[in-house]
Amino acid sequence: xxxxxxxxxxxxxxxxxxxxxxxxIVIEGTDGVGRSTHIELLQEWLEVQGYGVITTGxxxxxxxxxxxxxAKQGNILDHWSLSLLYATDFADRLEHQIIPALRSxxxxxxxxxxYTAFARETVRSGDPTWIRDVFGFALVPDLVCYLRIDADTLxxxxxxxxxxxxxxxGMDLRLGTDLYDSFKKYxxxxxxxxxxxxxxxxxxxxxxxxxxxxxxEFLRAKIQPMLTxxxxxxxxxxxxxxxxxxxxxxxx
Amino acid sequence: MTPPTPPLxxxxxxxxxxxKLIIVEGIDGSGKSTQLLLLQKxxxxxxxxxxxxxxxxxxxxxxxxxxxxxAKSLTPTTFSLLHATDFASRLYHSILxPLKAxxxxxxxxxxYTAFARDAVRGVxxxxxxxxxxxxxxxxxxxYFKVPIDTAIARLLGGTRGQFKYYEAGMDMGISQDVxxxxxxxxxxxxxxxxxxxxxxxxxxxxxxxxxxxxxxDMREVVTKALEHYKPKRGGYGKRATVFWRRFGVPKPExx
Numbered sequence: 001x002x003x004x005x006x007x008x009x010x011x012x013x014x015x016x017x018x019x020x021x022x023x024x025i026v027i028e029g030t031d032g033v034g035r036s037t038h039i040e041l042l043q044e045w046l047e048v049q050g051y052g053v054i055t056t057g058x059x060x061x062x063x064x065x066x067x068x069x070x071a072k073q074g075n076i077l078d079h080w081s082l083s084l085l086y087a088t089d090f091a092d093r094l095e096h097q098i099i100p101a102l103r104s105x106x107x108x109x110x111x112x113x114x115y116t117a118f119a120r121e122t123v124r125s126g127d128p129t130w131i132r133d134v135f136g137f138a139l140v141p142d143l144v145c146y147l148r149i150d151a152d153t154l155x156x157x158x159x160x161x162x163x164x165x166x167x168x169x170g171m172d173l174r175l176g177t178d179l180y181d182s183f184k185k186y187x188x189x190x191x192x193x194x195x196x197x198x199x200x201x202x203x204x205x206x207x208x209x210x211x212x213x214x215x216x217e218f219l220r221a222k223i224q225p226m227l228t229x230x231x232x233x234x235x236x237x238x239x240x241x242x243x244x245x246x247x248x249x250x251x252x
Numbered sequence: 253m254t255p256p257t258p259p260l261x262x263x264x265x266x267x268x269x270x271x272k273l274i275i276v277e278g279i280d281g282s283g284k285s286t287q288l289l290l291l292q293k294x295x296x297x298x299x300x301x302x303x304x305x306x307x308x309x310x311x312x313x314x315x316x317x318x319x320x321x322x323a324k325s326l327t328p329t330t331f332s333l334l335h336a337t338d339f340a341s342r343l344y345h346s347i348l349x350p351l352k353a354x355x356x357x358x359x360x361x362x363x364y365t366a367f368a369r370d371a372v373r374g375v376x377x378x379x380x381x382x383x384x385x386x387x388x389x390x391x392x393x394x395y396f397k398v399p400i401d402t403a404i405a406r407l408l409g410g411t412r413g414q415f416k417y418y419e420a421g422m423d424m425g426i427s428q429d430v431x432x433x434x435x436x437x438x439x440x441x442x443x444x445x446x447x448x449x450x451x452x453x454x455x456x457x458x459x460x461x462x463x464x465x466x467x468x469d470m471r472e473v474v475t476k477a478l479e480h481y482k483p484k485r486g487g488y489g490k491r492a493t494v495f496w497r498r499f500g501v502p503k504p505e506x507x
Contacts (some may be wrong), residue, residue, distance in 0.1 A: 010379035012329060063325060067316040080340035080386055081312060087334040088316075095327045133382035137329055 005102075008114065010249075015099070016245020017139060022102035023226055024139060026113040027072070027219075029147035031168040032158040033208045035213070039109050041216050042223070046107055051227070054101045056093050058112040064089035072167055076158045079124040079172075086117045087134050094138065112162050114138045115201065119193040123186070124173065142226060145219055146198055147208035155180070263363065263387040270354035272481055273347065273388055274474065275362040278396030279438045280419050282459045283466070287396065290467045291474065292358055300483050303350040307361035310341040310481070321418060328373040335366055336383050341455030347388065354484030362476050363387045364395075364452065368444040372437065373424065392477050395449055395469065396459035400439050404431065 005017040025042075027035045036057075043053045043101075059068045068085050071077050101108050114135040119233070121131035149157075158164055164179045170186025198205050205217045267273070274291070278284040288304075295302045313322065316469060317334050320326040350357050363384040366455025370380045407415060408431070415430050417423070422430065450455055457466055477494070 010376040010382070013376040013379075014328065014374040031313065063323075063330060064316065065322050067313065071312055076345070077312075078344035080344065081337050083342055084333055084337035085313075088330050088337060091327065091329045092325070095329065096325065130382070130385060133379070133385070136376075136379050136382070184358055 006140045008138040008140055009133060011082065012095075012137050013133065015095075017099075017202055018182050020099060020102035020139070022104065022106045022108060023143075024098065024102060024108045024110065024141040025223060025226075026110045026115075026141045026144045027143055027224070028112060028115050028203065029146065029208060030154060030194065030195070032154060032161060033147045033149050034212070035147060037212070038060050038216060038219060041113050042219060044244075045220060048228070052101075052106040053109060054097065054106050055109045055111060056097055057110075058116060059086070059089050061089045061092035061096075063092040077169070077172070079121060079141055082124075083117055083121045083131055083134065086120075090114065090117070090135070091137060099138070110141070113141060113144065115194070115197050115203075118197060122193050123170070123189045137198070142199060143222060144203045145222060146194060146203040146205045147215065148191070148198075148205050149208040151184050151191060153209055154187055158183070176201055256285045262417075263316075263344045263385050263389055265389055266391075267351070267388045268349075269351040269353035269388075272356045272478065272483065273351060273359065274356065274392045274394075274477075275359040275364075275390045276394045276396065277361060277364045277454065278398065278459060279400075279403055279437055279441055280416075281407040282396040282398040282461070283406070283463065284394070284396040286463060287394075287457075288358055288360050289468055290463075291470055294467075294471055295356060295358075295474075299485075301350075301355045301485055303346065303355060303357045305346045305359050305505070307316065307344050307359075307365055308335060310338045310345075312341045313338045324423065327422070328370065328375045331373065331413070332366060332370040332375050332380060332383070335370075338362065339366070339384070339387070343344050343387065351388065355480070356483075359390070362390060362393065364393070364445070364448050364454070367448055368441050371444050372421075392474065393452065393454045394457050394473075395445060395454040396457050396466075397445075397449075398440060398459035400435055402460055403438065404435060407434075 005020045007017060011017070027039055029035050040118045042094075043055060064085060068089060070231050071085060098110070099220070106161055113250055117135060118128065118131050122128045125131075130150075155164075158168070164183045166179075169179050169183035170189075171182050173182070173186060175185040175189075176182035197203065204218075204222050208215065208217055210218075276284040283292050285306075292302050292304060300377045308314070313334050317326075317338070320330065320334070347357050347359070366380055366384060367377070371377050415434045419438075420434035422433050424433075424437065426436045427433040448454065457469060459466065463471075
């Protein structure tokens, strides 16, 4: 933790990241795995403890969100442009949202991070290098939790909620003849890619088929040790919200 | 399911497509666009099928760039990435298909524009080069070298009459005076271009010469580069007029 904040690659040459004292916590996982629910619960839990929290989500920048939606409506999007649109969205959020928040000491909860872009580009082009170079300006997070699921369970969950859409099914890749086949094949490739990255980037992996409470407990246990100031500030232990378990506290 | 074979780092090594890619670079007021237009006229008169594409013109990101510029929310990095997105989209839709089909593509500005501008705006030089590593290496790259005063005189005196906000680097807060800001910003870009010329071996043109003399030089270089090129044509011609001529029917209003 004493190492100080670092860029993933070449970095923003005009910005020194060393004074960014907040914490950057990432929740990764394929579509429909329950990330946003857990982020909501984590935010609540942290705010109750007195921490400033902001959340940031994939393709939610003010600059790009509409462009990306529009682009995805057509069927003319090539994989370079798609990846670069994601990168632009991410850069906009990084510089206007994430970095200012970290500088002010906030905890930033990121719903997806650069690894989502890595997986999507690599599945499409077979080349993991270029996309890592592109995102060289990203900050290395303090913690990445990966909600892992298998393609079969995922398919059931997605059908139960919003249904399968064109992009989440990787239909642009022509992997299957229909939405379901394509979804299964595409998400299997995505999960394989995430599994490789879990080792490469040392993700904390949790089985997303577990109960909401179990997953939330896991996430809190991983986050708790990072909140070093919590004990020194003598924060009151607040009972966890109903249906969740209080975080484990080590030592005294 | 096996993923497609990994693409090579294409930029920096000659491409293997049957077509030819010719690009021009230079600062605003260097006259590069005029020269490219004249080259296109000549190539077409020689019977070539020529495709033209220019920097920052794809529908995909044009609106967003405009919006970001208006809100002044663009950072050097998002500015750079938006242009790369535009480039990727044009490469995929406008440059690669005619090159693969064996036709000639002319590009007004190419990746080198990003290398020069983005570096001046403060992004990492190595990062922006990696960003464009998927670009196709041009067969010919002309750099129209011009002293800053000549460019300013041309822009003020003639074709345009004023400087564009971002072209003058007004977003960088160098100077409140547009002309002064343009001078400083574009001088830095000229210095970057000089390095890029060496790094990538661009063909330097003396952009202070008369228009027709420059064009003569350019055509000579292009003639040499096309020596072993076998033109490919579809047979329909590009214009609707060819079709109507054949059938002896008056051509439609809208073409």
